Each structure stands twice: as C-alpha cells, then as structure tokens.
Amino acid sequence: MEPGAWSPLLMPKKGKSLERYLRMSQMPTLWCPGCGHGNIARGMLQAFDELHLNLDQTVVIGGIGCSGRTPFYSNTNAMHTTHGRALAFGTGIKMANPDLTVVATMGDGDTAAIGGNHFIHSCRRNIDITAIVFNNSIYGMTGGQFAPTTPQDKKSSTTVYGNIDEPFDIAELAMAAGASFVARTTTFDFQDTTELIKKGIQHHGFSVVEIITQCPTYYGKINKLGNAVDMLEYEKDMTFPEEDEPIDWKELSGQMPLGIFREEQRSEYTDRYRELRESQKSKTDVT
Ligand SMILES: Cc1ncc(C[n+]2csc(CCOP(=O)(O)OP(=O)(O)O)c2C)c(N)n1
C-alpha cells in the first residue's frame, strides 16, 4: 500500500465528509498505514467542524516529527516550524493577534524533550493556545529512538535491551507547570479526542490535550505489540477511563488514567498583556 493511502482523514464519519477542512493538494498523507496520527488529525478537524471555527481565523502549528506534519493537511492557516518550537511560534502569533484560534500539534519528543522548556513556560504563562500532544512513546520520524515518554523496559532503536529511564507523564508535567486545562485520552477512545480538543479550544487559557497513539512502524514492531488494531487494544489495556472518584496518582500501578484532570479559570496571558499596555498608555496620553 502507498504511504498514507489508508487514511482515517478521508473516511466519512456518520456520512459527513471533512474534505472542506483538508488541504487536498497534500493528499495522500505521508503517515504510515495504521499510524494513529491520522486518527488524531481526524478528531481535531471534526472538532473544528463541530465548533464551526472560521478557518481563516484558525492557525495550526507543528514542530518537526510525523505529528508535526498535521498542519500540512489542515485547510487552515498553517505553520511548520522547527523541532520543539511550535509553542514559541504559537506564542508570537497569539500575542500579535489574540483573536486567532491557535492549535499546536506536537509529538511527545517535540513536547517533552527539545521543546520541554517552551512547554512548561507556556503552561506557567497560561497563554490561550491548545497543545495537542501526539504521544506515541517514541521518536517516529527519525527512526524509532526512545523519547522522554518511553516506558521503562520498553525497546526502541536506541534502547534495544530495554529503556532504563523513568518516563515523563505529560499530563502530570503539564499540571505541575500550571496548565489550566489538562486532559488525556487515546486513539482507542476516538470519540473523546474530538470532545477533549473542543473543550481545550473553548477553554480560555493554555490547554493540554494528550492523546496516546500508535506507531506500528517502530514502537509496535520493536516491542512486538502487533499491528495497528492490536496496538489500540494495548492502549486500552494500559489506560483506565475517567472515574467519578478523584484519582490518587500515587496508587497507580503502571496504568495511565484518562479524562479531564484540570479545568480552571485563571487570568490569561494576552489579556494581562493588553491590560498592562492600556494602563501604561493611559498614563502616557497627553491630554
Ligand atoms: C533541532 C533538531 N533536533 C533534532 C531534529 C531531528 N528530529 C526530527 S523529528 C525528531 C523526533 C520526532 O519525534 P516526536 O516529536 O515524538 O514526533 P513523532 O515523529 O513521533 O510524531 C527529531 C529528533 C531536528 N529536526 N531538529
């Protein structure tokens, strides 16, 4: 099969085509058959549709990595930036025009390795950007090296005997750094991707939507997790759905909880900046 010939992006859901949201000149995608990034992109575009976003007022920004290709396929304003820098570019765009809806599509390596500083400081500032973290536990584009999210003992092309590092939990990291909206789901729980991305976009502040996804080409193959469908089952087994009871993070034994972990209203960065500017302007106005 041609790369990307199978693409969930092009599959109509409940009879509705999302072609209007796709940059058709870039089809088919370069993603491998069965790659979960297509599922996430589909969920994101579905969210744009359900929110009736004005595509001229929407910006999708990616870093470098397979996940970073998402802006290529989105029929919005789009930007392909350097590895780990989607949030740095996003911050500039949002500061210049706070009326835009800014969505950053970032790999787990992109987010928590080279872009780690941009990530934590965006959380701290609470700038109104939605960061969608495509967490496939590995560096996909460059050949399956381990990432800061690779679980202990799992293999990658640079940890062939098993990873000895402690992995980051992206959602926990985001909460510790002060993000005001934090949620996690998986490509197995596909319907939730759209719902959480919608909530992230509607939230006025920095939103992190982490989505556990499958890289059958590297992570799945080297860890003998089977094909893309088997990997969806694996995602189901390694996570547990949102519960009514508050999560006791210390009691967890390997499984990752899913759901909305934080949704709080805090003052937003571009609002604070506008207020500061206006207060200073009124002081310097010559009457
Ligand atoms: C400054 C810089 N360092 C390293 C690279 C090489 N590089 C490109 S993509 C990538 C990792 C991609 O992994 P991830 O962010 O998890 O995204 P995925 O491909 O898995 O979606 C790396 C290390 C680069 N392009 N630029």
Ligand code: SF4
């Ligand atoms: S290498 Fe992995 S992450 Fe990249 S397109 Fe292929 S399956 Fe997806």
